[in-house]
Amino acid sequence: MNMLLAFAPFIAFVVIERVVGVPAGLAAGAIVATVLLVRDLATPGRHVKLLEVGTVLLFGALTLYALTNDVQWSIAAVRLRVDAGLMLIVLASIALRQPFTLQYARETVDREHWDSPHFVHTNYVISAAWAVAFGILVLADIVMVYIPSLPHSTGVIATVAALYATAKFTSWYPEQQAAKRS
Template sequence: MMGFLKLLVSFAPWLSFLIIAHGSLFRLQLGLCVALGLSILMGVLKLHRGIILWVGLAFFAAATVLVVVFKNMWTVQYMGVLANGSLALGTWAGIAIGKPFTADYARDHTDPSLWNSPLFMRTNNIIASVWGGAFTCNALLAWLKMKQLFFSELTFELISYALLIGVAVFTQWYPAYLRRQRAASSAAA
């Protein structure tokens, strides 16, 4: 349960943006400002770190300037695609450079002697890849929703939320599953 709460806290800027920023231009602007403020505060307090911190800071800073200051309607129109695309790009980039964002958080409850082990890195690459897949799917869903293709808006929202909840559950389940597998292998040997 504590791991799930930490996961929620680590995505607090994005979750606040998701909750606040819909329905009107004012709510979008408010959501961007709140998310930017949270990103900065969490970065300073080291509650948020690594590539996801930098993606959030870059995205929310740029989007805030474009939407709040310049009232750029293209950015407003493509906000869902841009937000999810930024998360996807940051996640895949982290994996590509050998720094999956999940490793930054997994280190909080992993023995430092294991941080560079192949199993630790493989596990984090798998979990981060699942997140990257969900963010990529959500970027595609946001684009389809914007173009009003295939489904109702509610259906798009439900699919998007189900993906994120599923990945959050997987993030908690998978390491525990691996620990049980190792324990069973050790007991059998």
């Protein structure tokens, strides 16, 4: 659940972008991301996470750029930037040997399991699944940018399917691995 809360800035972005516009949506994402980061900094026992830092930087940079330049991004074009940024954050966490899900999983698993090869491997697999999901979002965004005649629902369906499947996988995979080891 805590990991899903990390996606709140992206939800705020989508909602506000549709209602008010791109710059406001980006600013909403930046504000929500900053609130989550400050919460982690101010709450004893909580730790700052790579995904949250990356999200603040992503939305902050895009907001600053949108407000200081006369950008005329379509909704699909700005979503492409946001989704590509999110995918890069996830891929960077894997490349830095700190898969982003590891930080969330450690909040719910006893410390004695943190260095277990199974625990670490499971988090690499789940983080890679999220990278694939965000890759699907990026592809859907590219299609929507370059084939604007396609119904908007095509991108929405691809996005919802990818995120839903990955959320389900995130809860199923650890249970499956634990059952294998039992």
